[in-house]
Amino acid sequence: xxxxxxxxxxxxxxxxxxxxxxxxxxxxxxxxxxxxxxxxxxxxxxxxxxxxxxxxxxxxxxxxxxxxxxxxxxxxxxxxxxxxxxxxxxxxxxxxxxxxxxxxxxxxx
Amino acid sequence: xxxxxxxxxxxxxxxxxxxxxxxxxxxxxxxxxxxxxxxxxxxxxxxxxxxxxxxxxxxxxxxxxxxxxxxxxxxxxxxxxxxxxxxxxxxxxxxxxxxxxxxxxxxxxxxxxxxxxxxxxxxxxxxxxxxxxxxxxxxxxxxxxxxxxxxxxxxxxxxxxxxxxxxxxxxxxxxxxxxxxxxxxxxxxxxxxxxxxxxxxxxxxxxxxxx
Numbered sequence: 001x002x003x004x005x006x007x008x009x010x011x012x013x014x015x016x017x018x019x020x021x022x023x024x025x026x027x028x029x030x031x032x033x034x035x036x037x038x039x040x041x042x043x044x045x046x047x048x049x050x051x052x053x054x055x056x057x058x059x060x061x062x063x064x065x066x067x068x069x070x071x072x073x074x075x076x077x078x079x080x081x082x083x084x085x086x087x088x089x090x091x092x093x094x095x096x097x098x099x100x101x102x103x104x105x106x107x108x109x
Numbered sequence: 110x111x112x113x114x115x116x117x118x119x120x121x122x123x124x125x126x127x128x129x130x131x132x133x134x135x136x137x138x139x140x141x142x143x144x145x146x147x148x149x150x151x152x153x154x155x156x157x158x159x160x161x162x163x164x165x166x167x168x169x170x171x172x173x174x175x176x177x178x179x180x181x182x183x184x185x186x187x188x189x190x191x192x193x194x195x196x197x198x199x200x201x202x203x204x205x206x207x208x209x210x211x212x213x214x215x216x217x218x219x220x221x222x223x224x225x226x227x228x229x230x231x232x233x234x235x236x237x238x239x240x241x242x243x244x245x246x247x248x249x250x251x252x253x254x255x256x257x258x259x260x261x262x263x264x265x266x267x268x269x270x271x272x273x274x275x276x277x278x279x280x281x282x283x284x285x286x287x288x289x290x291x292x293x294x295x296x297x298x299x300x301x302x303x304x305x306x307x308x309x310x311x312x313x314x315x316x317x318x319x320x
Binding site: 001004045070074076 | 130133135136
């Protein structure tokens with residue numbers, strides 16, 4: 001559901017291929033397969049959470065724009081993910097306006 | 110009487126809505142305590158009331174003693190929220206909020222009630238706010254009764270007595286909050302009767318259909 005909500009909020013004009021991952025381990029597999037030029041990352045996930053994914057990405061040279069999409073809106077959480085290399089933090093529920101703004105700001109769109 | 114279990118899609122959607130609501134609850138708690146709060150992935154289940162006690166026991170540990178606060182709500186949804194604190198919960202809370210060691214019984218209870226009130230309000234507020242966005246109809250407000258202590262240092266298995274509940278099934282929505290470098294852990298559990306469960310199910314189906 002979280003993924004459907006996000007995909008619906010992505011700009012319709014954005015010509016990209018979308019891969020989905022149900023947890024951090026699947027996300028890392030997609031990343032290693034070169035499918036994550038941009039990664040939308042949840043923090044609360046089973047098996048491997050978002051913080052662990054960011055740490056793993058850092059140890060594997062972080063070749064991806066990571067935008068964290070999270071319900072955890074604590075300022076410390078936002079600071080932590082940025083310290084771990086995420087370029088942006090978007091709070092849930094995500095809207096297409098906010099997403100487009102973030103994507104434009106970082107020149108991904 | 111039996112009630113249909115949630116489909117995978119319904120559970121998934123409700124889990125996400127609860128996740129968002131609990132994020133707000135966690136942020137409120139973090140603000141009060143000035144510390145970082147870890148949130149779990151919400152667990153959602155429809156249970157028979159007789160299973161509720163066992164399910165809570167499994168979450169908390171059957172041998173544990175707990176202190177619990179209950180708060181009922183009505184309006185668009187009707188039910189009862191229960192905030193369960195582990196044994197060390199109160200001491201750690203008091204400590205974090207800068208009380209001295211000798212918190213008396215009344216002050217301790219007040220603290221537990223206040224924290225429960227914040228968690229329940231933020232959580233249900235978050236859920237009803239999102240549901241309002243889906244159903245787009247008036248009258249989705251909730252009102253809350255004052256919270257009360259339902260158990261103090263009592264064995265977890267004695268917490269919920271099915272004979273005292275007026276409904277046969279419950280929608281169990283469970284998240285736990287833990288604090289870093291502290292023993293504090295609290296669980297929040299929402300119990301709703303069948304008619305409210307049906308309402309939630311209907312709204313969730315609309316929500317799913319909108320994607």
